[in-house]
Amino acid sequence: MTQDDKIMDAIDTSRATLDAALQPSGIQSSKSSRVPSSQPPPPSPRPNVVHCHGRVDDWKPWFLRNEPSKILDLCCGQGRHTLHLSKTYPHLQIFGHDQSGYLVSLASDRAKKAKLKNVPTFTVGDCRKIPYPDNHFDFIMVMGNPLVLAPGGRVVLDLTDGGYMREHFVERSWEWVDDSTFVCRERQLSPDKLRLSSREVITLTDRGVVRDQFYQERLYSRGELNLMVEAAGLEVVPVALDLNCGWGSVGEMNVADEVSKRQEDLGMMAHRMIVTAVKPGSSNADGALEASSSAIVKAPGIIDNFKFESLVLLLGTRRNHDKKHFVFNLCDEGYDNDALKELHVPATLEMLRLPYSGAGPNCLAYCYDKGIVNRTAHACWKYCEAGQGHQGKIKYPAFIKPIKGDNSLGITTRSIVNNVDEVTTYMKELNGLGIRDVIIQEYCRGTEYSVGMIGNLATGFHFFPILEVDYTKILERNMAPILGFESKWDPTSPYWSEISYFPAKISEQVATELKNNCIVLWERFGCRDYARFDFRCEFGRGDGFEAPGEKRGLIKLLEVNPNPGWCWDGKFAYMGSFEGKDYKDVLGMILKAAHDRVALEESKAEKGGI
Numbered sequence: 001m002t003q004d005d006k007i008m009d010a011i012d013t014s015r016a017t018l019d020a021a022l023q024p025s026g027i028q029s030s031k032s033s034r035v036p037s038s039q040p041p042p043p044s045p046r047p048n049v050v051h052c053h054g055r056v057d058d059w060k061p062w063f064l065r066n067e068p069s070k071i072l073d074l075c076c077g078q079g080r081h082t083l084h085l086s087k088t089y090p091h092l093q094i095f096g097h098d099q100s101g102y103l104v105s106l107a108s109d110r111a112k113k114a115k116l117k118n119v120p121t122f123t124v125g126d127c128r129k130i131p132y133p134d135n136h137f138d139f140i141m142v143m144g145n146p147l148v149l150a151p152g153g154r155v156v157l158d159l160t161d162g163g164y165m166r167e168h169f170v171e172r173s174w175e176w177v178d179d180s181t182f183v184c185r186e187r188q189l190s191p192d193k194l195r196l197s198s199r200e201v202i203t204l205t206d207r208g209v210v211r212d213q214f215y216q217e218r219l220y221s222r223g224e225l226n227l228m229v230e231a232a233g234l235e236v237v238p239v240a241l242d243l244n245c246g247w248g249s250v251g252e253m254n255v256a257d258e259v260s261k262r263q264e265d266l267g268m269m270a271h272r273m274i275v276t277a278v279k280p281g282s283s284n285a286d287g288a289l290e291a292s293s294s295a296i297v298k299a300p301g302i303i304d305n306f307k308f309e310s311l312v313l314l315l316g317t318r319r320n321h322d323k324k325h326f327v328f329n330l331c332d333e334g335y336d337n338d339a340l341k342e343l344h345v346p347a348t349l350e351m352l353r354l355p356y357s358g359a360g361p362n363c364l365a366y367c368y369d370k371g372i373v374n375r376t377a378h379a380c381w382k383y384c385e386a387g388q389g390h391q392g393k394i395k396y397p398a399f400i401k402p403i404k405g406d407n408s409l410g411i412t413t414r415s416i417v418n419n420v421d422e423v424t425t426y427m428k429e430l431n432g433l434g435i436r437d438v439i440i441q442e443y444c445r446g447t448e449y450s451v452g453m454i455g456n457l458a459t460g461f462h463f464f465p466i467l468e469v470d471y472t473k474i475l476e477r478n479m480a481p482i483l484g485f486e487s488k489w490d491p492t493s494p495y496w497s498e499i500s501y502f503p504a505k506i507s508e509q510v511a512t513e514l515k516n517n518c519i520v521l522w523e524r525f526g527c528r529d530y531a532r533f534d535f536r537c538e539f540g541r542g543d544g545f546e547a548p549g550e551k552r553g554l555i556k557l558l559e560v561n562p563n564p565g566w567c568w569d570g571k572f573a574y575m576g577s578f579e580g581k582d583y584k585d586v587l588g589m590i591l592k593a594a595h596d597r598v599a600l601e602e603s604k605a606e607k608g609g610i
Contacts, residue, residue, distance in 0.1 A: 071139040079107025086120045094120040149279045157275040162219030164271040180205045225275045234277035327356035357594035359562035363526040367560045371403045399443040402435045410435045411484040446537025446553050452575040454530045454589045456597045464575035468504035503578045507544030529593045532564040
């Protein structure tokens, strides 16, 4: 028996939780007492999976009328629960998603070894942005993005009972993982009692200590979880299970002592709590119409997307017209993940006369076309990468990129061209991607900077510290220093992992020049609330600290980014961290800038100023 097969019996307790939720009956084990000891007890065999006897009357008919149902195990890790469900319920479509490629690879290997008839689908990525469309899943285990949960679908959270652990955690314990491996753990509660810190020493009997590691786990109470679930737009559903299986009337599970045959340290599995929630609403987008007091005719050609479509229909009714609304527009990828339709979202809000954050449709349309950006910027500010004309007039090295687009699609190391043949070759490659309109620019080989700003012309601006892109590790690999497609979408590429950012070391004069020119560009393109401007020096640093007689390279505009990526690890978040602001502070600043702008516009409208 391999070590992978000898999984701690505490995991079986968690499996029992799932069986109680998905299966009406099972087998109940007898309870035995635990014997404390200061020495590691002898290893004992891993028990078979023990099903907790319980009933969830409202879940059973749901599964029967939705076959085959789609279930997502979010943060699936090694796939323990995913594989168990695939084996036990072959009629279901099981999916697993986790950020760790290593753990997902283990899960995939285990699925192959198990020779399952119903092989689960595993994916790797950030669990806050999973690769599935809206309304895709009927059931999600662990907290996920509620947008992908279909209306009427359920979420199940199986977590440690934080309140219980605060009072009953074991400070020191031993546990045999298999016949030759035991673990010693020491635990301590943090001063704020929100986290349990653990030291874990893993020892092999024939090799000695193989790992000494520290970690923390957040302790949540049921009240905290309920608030988080409700804040996500879900409705908490009480868990009603048979008390004979070790469940409390409010979904507390203390059956671990009963199913554990070894009677060793159960740790975070000792006392669990189950929180279930349902996504409100009808599974049909037309349900939004039924709730409306006015007859709305569905416009033809609208992509069927429940979340956005229902929002538009409801906000556009007369019943809601007079209510105060404000939309925090976070759609930086475009409606339905189509960058060409990024402007469609604010355009729709404009037609509904709803105030919102960020740039308007005209600004987004202008800046989507890099040719327009270059020509306009060159007219009002000479330091811009001018597009080049006929191939015979191109100054090499040059840089090729799509004239329209977003997210660096079509920008790779092959975008840098040194002759006509390379231009022709890369143009054919882009044509294969459906990209035919490109701009060929001067390739600037100097330092790259970004300027982030929040505010508006009427209320003033806040400039973050100017960001500098650090390509040191990329250059050490003799790779081209660019932020291309690989840096955003290929986790295996050095461009993903070995590019870093830090506050730029430039003179006050150069910083002031960049900021003043950004204000000119902001006004010209009609940016609102927040924007980012990317620059690159034609050669050298252009930082204003040149030696006497040394020529200073010109810092030239690369792109104007209205509504730049607001994600937690994006450039905007980095800029905020340079001055001690965390992610929520930066989002708060964007909201305040939008609020101040809207309040000023409404004030002028009331006074007849506009």
